[in-house]
Amino acid sequence: MSEATSAFRLKPVPFQDLPGWSLDDPSSLWSAMTDCRNYLQSVKSYKAGALGLTAEDLRPLLELASQTVPRNAAEARSFFEGETRPFLIEPTSSRSGLVTAFYEPEVDVSDSQDHEYRHPFYRRPTDLVDVDDIGRPSAALDPSYAFALQTEKGLVPYPDRRAIDEGWLEGRHLEIAWARSKVDVFFAHVQGAARLRYPDGRLRRITYAAKAGHPFSGIGRLLIDLDEIPEAKISMQSIRAWLAEHPDRVDEILWHNRSYIFFREAEVDDLSRGPIAAAKVPLIAGRSLAVDRQIHTFGFPFFIHAAGLTHMDGGRDFARAMLALDTGSAIVGPARGDIFTGLGDEAGLLAGAVRNAADFYILIPKQAAERFV
Numbered sequence: 602m603s604e605a606t607s608a609f610r611l612k613p614v615p616f617q618d619l620p621g622w623s624l625d626d627p628s629s630l631w632s633a634m635t636d637c638r639n640y641l642q643s644v645k646s647y648k649a650g651a652l653g654l655t656a657e658d659l660r661p662l663l664e665l666a667s668q669t670v671p672r673n674a675a676e677a678r679s680f681f682e683g684e685t686r687p688f689l690i691e692p693t694s695s696r697s698g699l700v701t702a703f704y705e706p707e708v709d710v711s712d713s714q715d716h717e718y719r720h721p722f723y724r725r726p727t728d729l730v731d732v733d734d735i736g737r738p739s740a741a742l743d744p745s746y747a748f749a750l751q752t753e754k755g756l757v758p759y760p761d762r763r764a765i766d767e768g769w770l771e772g773r774h775l776e777i778a779w780a781r782s783k784v785d786v787f788f789a790h791v792q793g794a795a796r797l798r799y800p801d802g803r804l805r806r807i808t809y810a811a812k813a814g815h816p817f818s819g820i821g822r823l824l825i826d827l828d829e830i831p832e833a834k835i836s837m838q839s840i841r842a843w844l845a846e847h848p849d850r851v852d853e854i855l856w857h858n859r860s861y862i863f864f865r866e867a868e869v870d871d872l873s874r875g876p877i878a879a880a881k882v883p884l885i886a887g888r889s890l891a892v893d894r895q896i897h898t899f900g901f902p903f904f905i906h907a908a909g910l911t912h913m914d915g916g917r918d919f920a921r922a923m924l925a926l927d928t929g930s931a932i933v934g935p936a937r938g939d940i941f942t943g944l945g946d947e948a949g950l951l952a953g954a955v956r957n958a959a960d961f962y963i964l965i966p967k968q969a970a971e972r973f974v
Contacts (some may be wrong), residue, residue: 609935611688611963615680619687619905619962621920626674627681629888630902631666633924636882638663639798647880647899652935654898658969662898681922685964687904688704688973690936700907700919702955703891703929704948705876705941707796707961708785710778718779720786722795724769725810725863729759748814759813759831761859766852772856777807777866784844787855788837791927794876798943804823807864808876815859817930822858837953860930870882875941878927887913891927896935897963901925905938905961913942913951922964936961 616622639662641647646656664682671677690698711718730751732742742749742756749756760769766783778797780786788796793809821840824830830839844851867877875884878891880899890903901921910919921938932939938961942951965973 607753608688608694608765609692612685612691613970613974614689614962616682616687619904619920620908620960621918622678624917625904625921626677627888627902627922628671628675628677629885630922630924631670633882633885633888633926634663634666634900635972637880637924637926638667640881641900643880648894650893650895650897652724652898653972654901654965654969656900657751658966659898659900661883661968662831662844662902662966679901681964685902685966685971686974687962687964688970690961690963692934692936693709695807697958698938698961700905700910700938700940700959701931701956702940702942702952703792704952705794705796705944706789706792706949707798708780708786708875710728710799712778712799714776714779716782719945720780720790722778722780722797722807723765724775724777724861724865726770726775729813729863730756730813731811734758745816746814748811758815759861761815761856762861763812763852763856763859764860765813766925777864778805780822781890782843783855784850787858788841790860793862793927794878795864796876797832806867806876808867809862809867809879811863812857813861813863813928815861817860818853818858819931820858823854835956837949866919874941878941880926882926884926884941885924886941886948888904889926889941890922890923891929891939892925892926893932893934893937897925899925902964903938904962904964905940905959907957910955910957910959912954913940919957919959941970968970 621739641656641660649655663667665684669680671680728751729748732747735756795807797805811968821835825832825835830843903925905921905923907919911917913919930938942948
């Protein structure tokens with residue numbers, strides 16, 4: 602058993618023991634399952650996580666889903682009840698699972714830099730390399746780094762957020778667009794995607810392309826540790842408010858998170874669909890989950906129950922079937938997830954208030970489930 606999988610165990614449970622399952626409507630998952638099926642057929646398989654579930658374990662479920670489109674919530678639940686087995690993911694530590702949330706912000710931008718639009722979104726630099734593509738990384742590079750700077754002496758850590766903000770990439774023509782606010786750029790980095798609105802009304806989308814490689818460090822935790830915001834009141838909204846009230850300390854706080862995200866451009870062909878995520882398919886608001894990529898495999902269904910997370914479902918506890926379609930630097934652990942809430946300010950308000958204990962159930966196709974019983 603690997604170190605990753607020894608940190609939790611899977612406990613088989615019947616569907617009737619999933620809190621809130623009988624009230625859920627998973628039918629909106631079908632479009633994403635179709636997208637995943639098409640990606641696996643036409644492009645390549647998803648890399649398996651340490652749990653050991655593979656794209657081949659997933660394919661039969663996706664094929665059946667393409668042949669059985671539900672007409673209502675009951676039929677959608679019946680499909681999963683007939684084709685999968687739920688397993689509660691139990692961390693071996695005393696800690697419960699945890700959900701947070703993310704969204705696609707919309708940012709006002711310009712094609713050119715001026716006194717108003719001064720903060721760039723950058724494309725991936727050519728000297729940023731994938732560590733996995735290099736046979737023998739330099740001993741100077743921490744094994745946790747997936748990206749690094751290629752030098753004559755080997756791989757070294759890429760310049761961090763502060764170095765890039767202070768001009769490391771200037772003059773290399775990597776700017777996609779310029780935003781008014783450094784804070785807006787930072788939060789687009791945290792979300793991993795954004796929709797850009799230009800002065801002439803054009804809409805473009807940027808999605809994650811790569812990162813500088815440094816580990817993610819949450820500025821919310823920093824502000825708590827500095828006694829600037831009480832832990833009970835920490836949220837994206839309270840962090841933004843604090844930064845607006847302390848403009849002289851913005852760099853100090855943002856530079857604490859050395860991680861830096863690079864983007865690629867994409868057209869907004871369908872305004873009703875979410876951004877293309879790490880699983881290479883569009884996200885679905887309220888039904889897409891970012892998971893720990895080292896443990897879980899994209900495309901698998903989960904059921905998440907978070908007692909006390911009530912503002913997303915009209916006062917009822919959050920209890921939804923979801924698909925694992927994305928990942929993130931801060932999403933670490935077997936029962937750790939990030940819920941995609943959608944586009945814009947309203948989705949941001951939903952996402953910013955989510956930090957809740959949660960139970961994670963993975964719905965494993967029946968044939969593959971035999972290996973875990």
